[in-house]
Amino acid sequence: MNPSRRLVCALAVVMVASSACDSGVTVGPKLAKDQVLRVMLEDQPASLDPGQTQYTYETAVLRVVSEPLMRPSPDLSGVVPAAAQSYEVNSAGTAYVFHLRPTAKYWDGTPVKAQDFVYAWQRLIDPRLAAPNETLFADAVVNGERVSLMDPQRDKATIDAALAMLGLKAIDDLTFRVQLARPDPAFLWLAAMPAAAPIREDVVTQNGDRWASSPTTFLTNGPFKVTEMTKNDHIRVERNPFYWGGKASLARIDFPIVNDGAAALDKYRHGDLDVMTVQPAQAASVAADKTLGHQLVKTPNLTVFWIVFRVNSPPLDNVRLRQALTQAIDRNAFVQQVFQGEGTPATTFIPKGMHGHSPNLTTQKFDVAQARASLAVSGLSGKQLSLTYSYDQTSDFAKATAKFVHDQLKTNLGLELNLQALDANTLASRIDSGQFQITGPRGWTADYPDPADWYDIFLTTSSNDIPFWQSQQYDNFVRVARTDVQPARRDQEYLQAQSMLVSEAPVAFLAQTVSWYLVQPYVRGLVTSPLDEWPGAIEPSRLSIAPH
Numbered sequence: 001m002n003p004s005r006r007l008v009c010a011l012a013v014v015m016v017a018s019s020a021c022d023s024g025v026t027v028g029p030k031l032a033k034d035q036v037l038r039v040m041l042e043d044q045p046a047s048l049d050p051g052q053t054q055y056t057y058e059t060a061v062l063r064v065v066s067e068p069l070m071r072p073s074p075d076l077s078g079v080v081p082a083a084a085q086s087y088e089v090n091s092a093g094t095a096y097v098f099h100l101r102p103t104a105k106y107w108d109g110t111p112v113k114a115q116d117f118v119y120a121w122q123r124l125i126d127p128r129l130a131a132p133n134e135t136l137f138a139d140a141v142v143n144g145e146r147v148s149l150m151d152p153q154r155d156k157a158t159i160d161a162a163l164a165m166l167g168l169k170a171i172d173d174l175t176f177r178v179q180l181a182r183p184d185p186a187f188l189w190l191a192a193m194p195a196a197a198p199i200r201e202d203v204v205t206q207n208g209d210r211w212a213s214s215p216t217t218f219l220t221n222g223p224f225k226v227t228e229m230t231k232n233d234h235i236r237v238e239r240n241p242f243y244w245g246g247k248a249s250l251a252r253i254d255f256p257i258v259n260d261g262a263a264a265l266d267k268y269r270h271g272d273l274d275v276m277t278v279q280p281a282q283a284a285s286v287a288a289d290k291t292l293g294h295q296l297v298k299t300p301n302l303t304v305f306w307i308v309f310r311v312n313s314p315p316l317d318n319v320r321l322r323q324a325l326t327q328a329i330d331r332n333a334f335v336q337q338v339f340q341g342e343g344t345p346a347t348t349f350i351p352k353g354m355h356g357h358s359p360n361l362t363t364q365k366f367d368v369a370q371a372r373a374s375l376a377v378s379g380l381s382g383k384q385l386s387l388t389y390s391y392d393q394t395s396d397f398a399k400a401t402a403k404f405v406h407d408q409l410k411t412n413l414g415l416e417l418n419l420q421a422l423d424a425n426t427l428a429s430r431i432d433s434g435q436f437q438i439t440g441p442r443g444w445t446a447d448y449p450d451p452a453d454w455y456d457i458f459l460t461t462s463s464n465d466i467p468f469w470q471s472q473q474y475d476n477f478v479r480v481a482r483t484d485v486q487p488a489r490r491d492q493e494y495l496q497a498q499s500m501l502v503s504e505a506p507v508a509f510l511a512q513t514v515s516w517y518l519v520q521p522y523v524r525g526l527v528t529s530p531l532d533e534w535p536g537a538i539e540p541s542r543l544s545i546a547p548h
Contacts, residue, residue, distance in 0.1 A: 032545040035251040040276040049212040050197045051123045054132035059194045060533035064540045065220040066197035074529035076449045079192045093183035093485040100174040105242035107225035114170035116198035122163045128152045133195045142167030142179040183483040189448035249544035278516035280340035297517045299528045300353045306507040307440030312468040320378035322505035326364040327371035328412040338400045343511040351512045353530040356451040363503040368412045382414030389438040393421035401441045451494045469506035522548035
């Protein structure tokens with residue numbers, strides 16, 4: 001995935017609506033006659049092609065119509081069979097064999113075959129497609145990295161032959177084998193990504209790049225199928241009559257495209273939307289509303305923000321100074337003032353709700369007395385220091401973050417932070433060349449919920465290592481953990497790496513985002529997850545509408 005897109009501008013929760021039991025089985029009133037759910041999309045999807053989707057308002061639809069080999073458990077404890085009914089992995093962790101469901105079919109009744117996965121995954125790695133998730137799959141599969149680096153023009157004549165040499169093979173119609181470039185304990189999370197869904201080569205060959213832009217040619221294998229696509233208005237999906245998992249309670253899901261928060265709230269109040277995203281500007285009024293406040297569903301996201309210190313130049317090469325700065329920032333106040341409550345404080349790297357979250361690492365915990373003590377130990381004082389915080393003047397989020405950090409450091413450490421407002425291009429250029437002292441906010445959103453998707457950011461060799469922090473010990477822990485197939489040992493290796501990152505403080509962690517949704521009380525069977533694009537997206541077949 002393109003890192004610039006992921007550098008984004010809870011608890012392991014499974015939130016169950018009061019009308020559903022813990023298993024997610026619908027209880028209570030009979031079903032409404034009209035089993036239609038209306039879910040807000042914040043923008044018009046540019047594509048629903050699994051090889052091209054990259055934004056939440058695209059995967060929000062893709063996840064309910066296309067089914068990959070595996071599916072995440074809502075609590076992110078692991079993955080469960082989806083299009084594959086079982087799998088085996090060799091003892092070295094370098095080869096996976098997936099056995100497809102014999103009854104799995106696309107919505108036109110055509111059986112799902114192993115060759116459809118071979119083709120779909122080849123497309124993800126094919127440099128001519130430039131898939132957003134290309135790097136993730138190319139790095140995992142045998143020969144993937146070499147193929148992804150081929151030039152679409154210079155190597156045009158040999159790309160197809162190279163794709164055939166990838167570690168992807170249909171042993172027979174129901175058996176798909178993947179050979180990995182190296183042991184990869186996180187691989188099953190890739191197999192559960194919406195991007196990893198099967199694609200029929202005959203459909204793409206007949207319809208070209210626009211195969212996914214029309215309901216008549218967008219052949220998918222999930223519990224629902226797209227039946228209407230009206231640009232900038234709505235997308236409609238209906239039950240896939242051939243889905244192996246049986247008939248969903250919902251007959252239809254409508255996705256109205258509403259890119260104005262106030263307009264969406266008005267539609268929700270009038271019963272024209274059943275599920276909507278609450279924008280930060282609306283958060284306070286919605287939470288205070290006696291009716292809407294009880295219909296709020298809050299879902300932690302696997303997104304963490306931080307500010308960056310350039311650590312290879314005085315005075316920020318002083319680790320005690322960096323620790324003092326991290327300890328002087330009140331994250332609770334940051335969440336309330338900048339996120340309007342739609343977040344939770346973060347003082348560690350891995351977010352709540354994801355395996356590897358380590359709340360016991362407390363070096364960066366807000367503590368004014370400790371911050372002042374750390375500053376004293378650094379040998380510096382607030383009056384001596386002259387630090388500059390550079391930020392993107394075109395971003396309201398960046399502007400608010402810069403002001404907040406300025407005020408916190410002045411109040412708690414007596415430090416006057418110079419704020420430098422720059423246009424986005426100038427800021428990017430200075431960050432690339434290291435011509436800054438402090439900048440932010442920066443951050444990361446998980447592609448999949450495993451530490452392997454996170455720790456590479458701060459490797460010495462990473463282009464995302466903006467602080468210029470170099471730790472050979474950190475690098476070693478991360479590289480060993482990346483391929484360690486012993487879970488307990490791998491956890492310890494990542495914990496050691498995270499402990500170093502938090503204590504040496506090349507960045508000051510700030511907050512994890514939390515999505516706020518309004519869900520009508522007649523929506524039943526709701527089970528949410530940090531991976532949801534909307535509440536219930538991972539398991540839409542559980543949802544139903546009660547009489548209202």
